[in-house]
Amino acid sequence: MSELLRLERVSRHFSGLQALRDVTLSVARGEVLGLIGPNGAGKTTLVNTICGVTPANSGTVTFDGTDITRIKTYQAARLGLSRTFQIVQPFSEFTALDNVAAAALFSQPGASLKGAREAARAHLAFVGLEAQALQPAATLTLAMRKRLELAKALAMKPKLLFLDEVNAGLNSAEVERATRLIHELAAGGITIVMIEHLMKVVLNVCTRIVVLHNGTLIADGAPREVISNPAVVEAYLGQKYAQRNAGHG
Amino acid sequence: MTRSNIALLVLIAAVAALPLFGGAYALRLGTIACLYAVLALSWNVVGGLAGYPSFATAAFFGYGAYAAGVLLGHGWPLWAAVAFATLSAFVAAAALGAVLLRLRGHYFAIASLSLAEVLRELVNNATDLTGGGMGLNIPLASGAGIMAEATFFFFAMWGVLLATALMAIIVGGSKLGFALACIRQNETASSMVGLNTTLYKAAAFGLSACFVSAAGGIYAAWVHYIDPSDVFDVLYSVKPIVMALMGGLGSPLGVACGAFLYLGLEEVVWRNYIQIHTGVLGLLIVLLLLFLPHGLSSLRPDRLWRRVKHV
Numbered sequence: 001m002s003e004l005l006r007l008e009r010v011s012r013h014f015s016g017l018q019a020l021r022d023v024t025l026s027v028a029r030g031e032v033l034g035l036i037g038p039n040g041a042g043k044t045t046l047v048n049t050i051c052g053v054t055p056a057n058s059g060t061v062t063f064d065g066t067d068i069t070r071i072k073t074y075q076a077a078r079l080g081l082s083r084t085f086q087i088v089q090p091f092s093e094f095t096a097l098d099n100v101a102a103a104a105l106f107s108q109p110g111a112s113l114k115g116a117r118e119a120a121r122a123h124l125a126f127v128g129l130e131a132q133a134l135q136p137a138a139t140l141t142l143a144m145r146k147r148l149e150l151a152k153a154l155a156m157k158p159k160l161l162f163l164d165e166v167n168a169g170l171n172s173a174e175v176e177r178a179t180r181l182i183h184e185l186a187a188g189g190i191t192i193v194m195i196e197h198l199m200k201v202v203l204n205v206c207t208r209i210v211v212l213h214n215g216t217l218i219a220d221g222a223p224r225e226v227i228s229n230p231a232v233v234e235a236y237l238g239q240k241y242a243q244r245n246a247g248h249g
Numbered sequence: 250m251t252r253s254n255i256a257l258l259v260l261i262a263a264v265a266a267l268p269l270f271g272g273a274y275a276l277r278l279g280t281i282a283c284l285y286a287v288l289a290l291s292w293n294v295v296g297g298l299a300g301y302p303s304f305a306t307a308a309f310f311g312y313g314a315y316a317a318g319v320l321l322g323h324g325w326p327l328w329a330a331v332a333f334a335t336l337s338a339f340v341a342a343a344a345l346g347a348v349l350l351r352l353r354g355h356y357f358a359i360a361s362l363s364l365a366e367v368l369r370e371l372v373n374n375a376t377d378l379t380g381g382g383m384g385l386n387i388p389l390a391s392g393a394g395i396m397a398e399a400t401f402f403f404f405a406m407w408g409v410l411l412a413t414a415l416m417a418i419i420v421g422g423s424k425l426g427f428a429l430a431c432i433r434q435n436e437t438a439s440s441m442v443g444l445n446t447t448l449y450k451a452a453a454f455g456l457s458a459c460f461v462s463a464a465g466g467i468y469a470a471w472v473h474y475i476d477p478s479d480v481f482d483v484l485y486s487v488k489p490i491v492m493a494l495m496g497g498l499g500s501p502l503g504v505a506c507g508a509f510l511y512l513g514l515e516e517v518v519w520r521n522y523i524q525i526h527t528g529v530l531g532l533l534i535v536l537l538l539l540f541l542p543h544g545l546s547s548l549r550p551d552r553l554w555r556r557v558k559h560v
Binding site: 051072073074077078082083085089090091092093094098102103105106107108112113152156 | 423424427428430431434435437438439440441442443444445446
């Protein structure tokens with residue numbers, strides 16, 4: 001598998017707070033990488049640093065052979081880095097269709113508004129929102145808005161897709177549905193980095209897991225291997241979880 | 250084209266019939282009505298569509314008036330002077346916008362407000378070019394009669410209004426308008442989907458400045474004398490906002506109607522309450538916005554009819 005994204009000793013601090021410390025990480029094409037860790041570990045900061053929202057203070061980020069350490073957010077989006085937000089960020093006055101059309105329109109240079117709306121229909125259908133296409137985004141339920149986020153991210157024709165807690169706040173039926181969608185995307189060949197707290201989903205979907213703790217990568221490896229790693233149990237999973245899963249290991 | 254945009258063009262066409270009916274006073278009012286509508290429609294591009302509360306209208310109005318006034322004094326024909334004012338305002342505003350529009354909300358409002366003050370001081374100090382605080386006399390146009398001149402300037406201002414309305418309609422249906430609506434709703438998410446927010450905001454600011462500037466140039470030629478406290482008056486920044494709010498933020502038809510309504514109120518109040526006119530006008534505006542917070546364009550005949558039926 002060839003390398004799509006490479007982080008080389010990336011650090012980011014906010015005044016005194018060291019959010020990321022010398023993170024070195026490589027993501028291969030076609031893989032589904034799980035990024036886990038306790039709250040405040042720096043997971044979302046890591047995504048923001050890669051996407052150009054809060055550029056790295058030191059270190060380099062390479063995407064598909066180009067150095068993107070100092071890239072602007074909109075340029076990152078056009079290169080094929082797309083993401084969903086932990087807290088959904090729709091254009092609330094727009095219809096679901098126009099939300100997705102906006103993503104299709106601005107991420108591809110030269111796209112027309114008409115073409116973008118047509119493309120948007122297909123992406124809405126993929127996530128199962130075709131019936132809500134003309135409803136204002138503000139009137140959708142949380143689960144629907146999460147799927148809308150996903151449709152927006154897909155409309156950007158991503159090479160690398162970051163899913164930032166797409167399952168947070170959903171009930172188990174909704175989680176199942178979202179997981180199925182992620183499986184389908186991965187099968188379609190999109191490289192995915194997912195931040196997720198539901199270990200069931202992580203173990204179910206990811207081919208590899210990395211663990212962040214206080215801004216440092218403390219583990220990187222196959223799912224089963226990582227969850228039995230004592231450092232990870234100590235920092236994130238807790239003893240109870242380890243005991244419960246000992247039998248399955 | 251939507252129904253409200255057609256209504257806007259019909260409204261503007263109706264205004265053009267004014268010289269058939271009215272005398273010099275009506276033409277004067279008509280010219281001011283066109284001027285107000287240009288200011289309000291231009292403000293709407295940045296304030297209504299992109300959601301950035303700009304107070305820079307006075308700055309560009311004054312800039313246009315002085316740029317055209319100085320050039321007219323040097324013997325340029327009116328069309329060339331106005332064209333120069335328009336183009337240079339677009340370039341300057343787009344460049345300034347790229348810097349100023351990094352500020353958001355109140356910070357942007359204050360920064361844009363200070364723009365007019367900065368320009369006013371520049372004009373005050375460049376005495377050789379602009380006459381400084383003494384004001385600038387602008388040569389009279391040809392020696393045609395009063396009515397002929399009034400009609401000419403009415404149609405000049407009306408032409409700028411038509412151009413502004415066409416701009417507003419085209420922007421509303423274009424990628425630029427879509428981008429501005431995205432920026433208004435969620436700027437962070439906009440850049441995340443690949444929208445170059447700086448570029449679109451700067452283009453909007455430039456567009457909103459250049460038509461204001463053209464109106465300023467024609468105003469200067471019309472009144473023959475301008476001074477800094479007149480054309481950089483902060484009221485030129487505030488009035489368009491009130492008009493847009495009264496008419497309905499974001500809708501070109503609503504904003505144009507708001508401008509005409511505002512002028513109507515201003516005239517009626519001025520005539521009847523000489524002593525306390527600003528107070529009465531202010532009170533009327535407050536009442537209007539209290540009872541019609543989304544402006545005239547939220548008054549839909551079909552909705553009213555439904556309400557009447559349910560009573």
